Amino acid sequence: xxxVAQSPRYKITExxxxxxxxxxxxxxxxxxxxxxxxxxxxxxxxxxxQDESVVDDSQLPKDRFSAERLKGVDSTLKxxxxxxxxxAMYLCASSLRAGDSKNIxxxxxxxxxxxx
Amino acid sequence: QKEVEQNSGPLSVPxxxxxxxxxxxxxxxxxxxxxxxxxxxxSPELIMFIYSNGDKEDGRFxxxxxxxxxxxxxxxxxxxPSDSATYLCAVKSSGGSNYKLTxxxxxxxxxxx
Numbered sequence: 062x063x064x065v066a067q068s069p070r071y072k073i074t075e076x077x078x079x080x081x082x083x084x085x086x087x088x089x090x091x092x093x094x095x096x097x098x099x100x101x102x103x104x105x106x107x108x109x110x111q112d113e114s115v116v117d118d119s120q121l122p123k124d125r126f127s128a129e130r131l132k133g134v135d136s137t138l139k140x141x142x143x144x145x146x147x148x149a150m151y152l153c154a155s156s157l158r159a160g161d162s163k164n165i166x167x168x169x170x171x172x173x174x175x176x177x
Numbered sequence: 178q179k180e181v182e183q184n185s186g187p188l189s190v191p192x193x194x195x196x197x198x199x200x201x202x203x204x205x206x207x208x209x210x211x212x213x214x215x216x217x218x219x220s221p222e223l224i225m226f227i228y229s230n231g232d233k234e235d236g237r238f239x240x241x242x243x244x245x246x247x248x249x250x251x252x253x254x255x256x257x258p259s260d261s262a263t264y265l266c267a268v269k270s271s272g273g274s275n276y277k278l279t280x281x282x283x284x285x286x287x288x289x290x
Contacts, residue, residue, distance in 0.1 A: 094278075103181075103265050103280030104221065116275050152220055163209055163228060164269075166278060168220040 063087040065169035067153050073175045079141035082172045085134070086155030094166060095128055095138050096152040104152055110136060111158070143176045150174075179204040181268050183281035191289050196253040198284050200266030203247070208276065210242055210249045211267040215283065221265055225251060256288045 066085040074080050086093045091112050096104035107126065109117040112133040121128065125144070130136040140147055150173050154166040180203040190196045198212075209228045213221035227233045227240040227249065239252040249268075253260055263283040269276050 101185075101282065103267075103282050105280070106277065109275070109277075111275075117277065150220075161276070163226075164276060165211070165223060165226065167223065168213075171220045173218075 065153055065155050065167055067169035067172055069172055070170060071173045071175075073177065074143050075177050076145055077142040079139065080143050080174065081140075082138045082151050082153075082174075084136045084138070084153030084169060086136075086153070087167060089157070090155035090167075091133070091158050092156045092164070093130055093136050094154040094156075095136070096154065098150040098152055098171075100149070107138070140174075143174075145176050148174055148176045179207075179268070179270055179277075179279050181266055181279050181281040183264075183266050183284050185282055186285040187287050188284055189287045189289060190256050192256060192258060194256050194288075196256045196260065196286055196288070198251040198253075198264050198266075198286065200249045200251075200268075200281055201247055202249070202266075202268045202279075204268070204270045204279075205244075205247065207244075207247075207268045207270045209269045210240070211269070211278070212238075212240060212251045213265040213267060213280075215263045215265055217262075253286075256286075258288050258290050261286060261288050 093110045095107045098104040108128045110130045152171045153169045156164045156166045212225040215221045225240040237254045241250045265283045266281040
């Protein structure tokens, strides 16, 4: 069964360091999402790509976070510098296309980030 | 601000009972509704989706949607200890040409043997 691949699964870093997360969506899925989930909360959308273009990054803290999906397939989310409040689960999801209300999103296993 | 509200729980039910999970949403233009299950430390897993008013059944799970009341629920029949998890309600609304998924905080369900 096709899956969304994410790496690393766990990341421990010190405050002010740079971290990067990678995601490979399900083959054929044009839309890719990065979410952040703080313990006890639901996932919150950080950025959404349609192919290689950003369609929503309204909740992305652009002073320290960046995301790219250069060839419209896999994607990287970067944080520089990391802050204590960035400790969370970072989830990647993909779907066939965004412009369909019945579009289903499938999640990867996530990356658990701890900032010390 | 489009909101999705869920009781955080914990909701505790005995094995074999019916668990009822509820969700309300603020945006009347919401198009589709999803229930995800999330085990501790794991990622969300889709278990049900519903688009039209009424009930939708899949095995032990039934999703119920009432758009007039802006209410969606999930019933789990014959609850098993393996159903113990956090259940996330997610609502998809239109934001121009793009549909955005908004999640509630989740309800923690515990099924006691």
